[in-house]
Amino acid sequence: MFPQALLARLVLLGLMGLHRLPADANAGEPEPDSAYAVLRNELTAQYTLLIQAKQYEQATEIAQETLRVVEQMFGPDHPNTAQVLNDFGYLSRVQGKDAQAVLLHQRALRIREQAFGPEDAALVQSLNNLAKSYLALGRDDEAEPLFKRSLPILEKQLGPDQPRVAEVLDRLGLIYTRQGRAAEAEPLFTRALAIVERYPGSTAPELVTVLEDYAACLRTLGKLHDAEALEARAKGLGATR
Incomplete structure (x- = not known):
């Protein structure tokens, strides 16, 4: 399915409130964000194909619209928003837009730190991607502590x-x-x-x-x-x- 069609489904999902189950949902039913997660995985797959094909303009449009919709659905400080920011940051980095990537990864890291704490495995992606963007800009002194933070987390996790x-x-x-x-x-x-x-x-x-x-x-x-x-x-x- 084309990314635009998936985005339309994402918007509809948010409008209908189907990305969350009611608080009194029965045990054994899907996790609260499962409907969103399925659609998000489909969208990510299409988005990745665009990046691999170097169709960066279309990928950027998809990233911007996905971020807008997800912020409306979950709020600007939700971990789902952080994941979209991470994907957008990766797209920026592969295009050589490292300064933009830094801003996106910084925001994603702040969200995840607030949601999970400073040493959770969920932080590794943001720590490493932000550090790589700093490296690309020659900001080694800022990259070093991020890699040092991610290393013990990865060793414990994997x-x-x-x-x-x-x-x-x-x-x-x-x-x-x-x-x-x-x-x-x-x-x-x-x-x-x-x-x-x-x-x-x-x-x-x-x-x-x-x-x-x-x-x-x-x-x-x-x-x-x-x-x-x-x-x-x-x-x-x-x-x-």
Whole structure:
């Protein structure tokens, strides 16, 4: 179904009040936002296809209208609104509109902090996406504490040896290297590489990223032989740097 048709259904859902069940709903019935969740998943799938096709203008129109409707349905400070803000922020970032992405992710993070507290797993998405937007703008000092907040939450939620943990370790290592703290970065890269090498769900691009970032760190430390070995591995996997 076209995104516009899904949006029309979303508007109708809000007008009819079907996105929430009455307070005295019987046990065993769907969760209060289940009707919205089903429609939202459909809309997200279509929205993702538009981004993959680089149809950014249409995707932006959908994001703006979805945000308007969801704010009316749930309020400006609801977690559902935060998720729409997150999606809109991602769209902004892939277009290179990082300053706009920062504003959207900042707002999403504030909503989630108010709703769930400062250490809930629901915050990880906003913490990491805001940090990535800061990195893209060269605002490493602001990105660092966000990645540091998300790391223990992810480790507790998923375990210490998961690819998403490796991604945060790599980003922190990258920041430390750029800040002249390569000695602190090296053990982070060592751990990140060990995770992506042994985890069957890791992809070649993820491994290439860690190899290249780790190699840059080792070059900074003067460990040229080790750096060249990692660069050769990355090149063999299709690195473009």
